[in-house]
Amino acid sequence: MLTTNEFFSYEPDAKYKTSVAYFSMEFAVDQSLKIYSGGLGFLSGSHLRSAYQLKQNLLGIGILWKYGYYDQVRDRNALMKTELIEKNYTFLQDTGIIFTVAVHDAPVHVKAYLLRPDTFGTAPLFLLSTEIAENDELSRSITHCLYDPNEATRIAQTIVLGVGGAKLLDILGLAPDIYHMNEGHSVSLNFYLLSKYKSLEEVKKRVVFTTHTPEMAGNEAHSYDLLKQMSFFYHLQEAEVKSMLGLYGDQFNYTLAALKFSGRANGVSKLHGGVARQMWGNNPGICEITSITNAQNKAYWKDAALEAAISSNDDGAIIARKKEMKHDLFKVVADQCGKLFDENILTIVWARRFAGYKRADLIMDDWGRFISLLNHADYPVQLIWAGKPYPEDMEAIGQFNQIITRAKPLARCAVLTGYELALSALLKKGSDVWLNNPRLYHEASGTSGMTAAMNGSINLSMPDGWVPEFARDRENCFLIQPAPDSLSDVEKDLHENKNLMDALENDVLPMYYNNPVQWLTILKKAAMDVVPAFESGRMADEYYTKIYRPNT
Numbered sequence: 001m002l003t004t005n006e007f008f009s010y011e012p013d014a015k016y017k018t019s020v021a022y023f024s025m026e027f028a029v030d031q032s033l034k035i036y037s038g039g040l041g042f043l044s045g046s047h048l049r050s051a052y053q054l055k056q057n058l059l060g061i062g063i064l065w066k067y068g069y070y071d072q073v074r075d076r077n078a079l080m081k082t083e084l085i086e087k088n089y090t091f092l093q094d095t096g097i098i099f100t101v102a103v104h105d106a107p108v109h110v111k112a113y114l115l116r117p118d119t120f121g122t123a124p125l126f127l128l129s130t131e132i133a134e135n136d137e138l139s140r141s142i143t144h145c146l147y148d149p150n151e152a153t154r155i156a157q158t159i160v161l162g163v164g165g166a167k168l169l170d171i172l173g174l175a176p177d178i179y180h181m182n183e184g185h186s187v188s189l190n191f192y193l194l195s196k197y198k199s200l201e202e203v204k205k206r207v208v209f210t211t212h213t214p215e216m217a218g219n220e221a222h223s224y225d226l227l228k229q230m231s232f233f234y235h236l237q238e239a240e241v242k243s244m245l246g247l248y249g250d251q252f253n254y255t256l257a258a259l260k261f262s263g264r265a266n267g268v269s270k271l272h273g274g275v276a277r278q279m280w281g282n283n284p285g286i287c288e289i290t291s292i293t294n295a296q297n298k299a300y301w302k303d304a305a306l307e308a309a310i311s312s313n314d315d316g317a318i319i320a321r322k323k324e325m326k327h328d329l330f331k332v333v334a335d336q337c338g339k340l341f342d343e344n345i346l347t348i349v350w351a352r353r354f355a356g357y358k359r360a361d362l363i364m365d366d367w368g369r370f371i372s373l374l375n376h377a378d379y380p381v382q383l384i385w386a387g388k389p390y391p392e393d394m395e396a397i398g399q400f401n402q403i404i405t406r407a408k409p410l411a412r413c414a415v416l417t418g419y420e421l422a423l424s425a426l427l428k429k430g431s432d433v434w435l436n437n438p439r440l441y442h443e444a445s446g447t448s449g450m451t452a453a454m455n456g457s458i459n460l461s462m463p464d465g466w467v468p469e470f471a472r473d474r475e476n477c478f479l480i481q482p483a484p485d486s487l488s489d490v491e492k493d494l495h496e497n498k499n500l501m502d503a504l505e506n507d508v509l510p511m512y513y514n515n516p517v518q519w520l521t522i523l524k525k526a527a528m529d530v531v532p533a534f535e536s537g538r539m540a541d542e543y544y545t546k547i548y549r550p551n552t
Contacts, residue, residue, distance in 0.1 A: 018544065023165055061126050061161070114126055115127065128168065152226070161186045180547075187261065225250075245261075310527050325430045339412075348431065352448050357439045460479075461479060
């Protein structure tokens with residue numbers, strides 16, 4: 001059992017005695033450990049922090065990425081470009097464990113490192129690397145870049161995570177009660193478990209799954225031919241896989257396979273749970289899909305001084321601390337963009353992964369109205385954008401750089417690069433308004449607004465993902481009225497741009513400048529409502545009560 005091994009620095013609480021191995025392609029546990037891209041990593045990092053705080057019998061399995069995701073820097077014209085810079089971490093413990101997994105019917109050597117619980121206050125985290133002398137350069141490259149754009153490399157990464165992670169647990173002498181797949185990247189572990197437990201029913205007793213993707217196109221799939229060539233199915237033949245799972249056709253869908261291997265599964269908000277059931281529910285043989293809403297770890301994200309001011313209902317201290325945090329953020333704005341922002345001006349931040357459906361530039365769609373907003377004499381506004389597009393997503397990178405170009409001559413607009421944990425924290429603490437305007441039903445959860453609310457930034461949001469479970473318009477947030485579902489995307493963008501600007505001009509700005517008492521009432525109500533309902537201690541506990549129960 002996990003409780004007997006030296007890498008735990010604590011005795012797990014009897015309430016959480018079920019042993020869990022939590023597989024994720026990315027973990028965001030500290031700014032210094034760059035093995036994450038965005039929301040999935042932020043979520044898994046908070047999960048490990050809360051598991052540690054609750055003394056749960058859980059460990060993480062991930063990948064040690066040599067170059068991380070990528071470093072977001074600027075070219076000579078101040079536009080965004082990607083750089084791959086080698087990372088080294090002396091705080092990871094070399095376990096001395098090296099083993100092989102089969103990739104393309106050839107042995108690839110995998111080394112295991114350990115992030116000990118007392119390093120950053122997380123559950124134990126094992127990280128796998130192929131960057132060792134025993135491998136040739138092709139095999140080493142498997143763990144070079146998170147979400148490598150090469151299809152074969154991406155498949156090899158999922159084999160190392162899934163099969164490699166399961167093999168490591170056996171080498172460690174661990175037999176977890178539950179294998180938790182956080183997204184479908186580790187689905188290959190099930191083929192290893194089949195060879196061990198000999199039946200799908202036995203695997204389903206031990207495996208659970210969290211799906212994060214409400215877009216069908218975002219759920220990874222590859223051809224059976226290529227997966228077979230890559231040794232993805234471990235010792236099974238293609239016909240056996242198709243027959244056992246009832247997954248015919250040319251493509252093997254990771255999410256659908258994970259739902260068939262698992263005893264239980266969950267979406268990451270109540271709304272997303274319903275979307276996931278609608279997406280996958282007609283497929284025979286899938287498990288129950290419930291919902292456990294994502295959350296973030298307050299102990300990591302909070303500002304202690306602001307928390308004390310809110311707890312003591314000291315409005316003067318809240319205002320003073322918010323200005324101090326804005327000052328800290330504005331130093332980064334000045335350094336990167338050469339613009340001096342004012343702590344007395346309402347500051348709106350849009351910051352998250354760059355993807356088309358998130359509509360980073362929605363506020364700019366009516367350019368004339370946008371410029372009027374910026375130039376309003378009585379209600380001045382400052383805006384900051386930040387986020388990371390996928391490095392091969394030319395459309396998202398183009399959108400990022402277009403916003404840079406349009407914002408460059410505007411003294412009160414800035415686009416920041418280097419969106420990782422540290423900058424994310426500065427943005428949440430230094431903003432007055434946290435803007436979230438995805439196309440409705442496209443955001444599975446969207447947890448950034450939770451940590452914004454913990455730090456005195458009021459959400460201005462579409463009612464998507466976690467927001468409907470939290471939001472009370474003009475009481476703990478501001479809501480953007482959705483356009484009718486019957487409209488096209490272009491028509492929805494027009495309507496929702498108008499509704500966003502109406503909310504700013506009619507509610508947000510007048511209240512901030514003319515009624516600071518009401519503004520602070522909303523700010524304090526948001527901070528009160530977001531914890532504990534959207535704090536990851538609730539989430540980590542709920543996984544034990546709803547998902548980690550024995551699958552019989």
